[in-house]
Amino acid sequence: MMKRIFCLIAVFMIALSAVTAAAYKDQINRDGHILENAEIALGGLMVGTTRAQVEAIYGAPTERTEPRMSPALDEMMDEYTYGTSFKIIFVKDTVMYLNTNAHNGIATPAGVTVGDPADKIMQTYGKPWRDTKYEDGKENFVYRDKYDIAIVFRTEHGKITYIGIVGSE
Structure with a gap:
């Protein structure tokens, strides 16, 4: 009887794992490529850029x-939008988050832009820290630097549809 119960539990766990894996795959690669701070920029801006520098x-x-007021950071925050697709969020007077979701000329320092083929991400940056399918x-590809500033690439149908930078994940 105990053998059947254990067998039933094992089958249930395998089925549950299969359902979870079918819903999405989130793989954290602790040995993924750590980027240099200067590689995590978008349109010439990076986390820590001042409001005055952005406006210049x-x-x-x-x-x-x-x-x-940002409830999470307990600081004042506001958002700038350039065009309809390039957004910059300031905490106090420094950039904390920025993103783009259109082919608008905004690129990373390596030249990756929205609209590029998805395979350009790994060709350019190597193995991601996190890959979520x-x-x-x-699919999301997340890279980070040694300070845990992250750059996120979202893909759909083989194309990059979003690039975002997060000051702290």
Whole structure:
């Protein structure tokens, strides 16, 4: 009887694992490539760039949100949008997050842009720190530097659809 119970539990665990794996695959590669700080930039901007530096490069934003308190960071934050697809979030007066989701000329220092083929990511940066594959065919590649600043590439149908930089993941 105990043997049957253990066998039933084993079958249940295998089935549960298969269902979980079918939903998505999230692989954290602790030995993935660690990027240099200067490689994690977008449109010439990186985490820590000041508001004055952003405005010197890009001018006034197309749109700006009102400053508000960030509950997670307990600091004031606001967002600049350039065009419709390049967003920069400031905490205090420094860049903490930035992203683009359109082929708009905004690129990483290595020249990777939205619209490029998905295989360009690993050709350029090597093995990611985290690779998440979703059931719907979308995939995220996450790289980081030694300070845990991360750059995220989202792909869909073999193309890069989003590039974002996160000050702390």
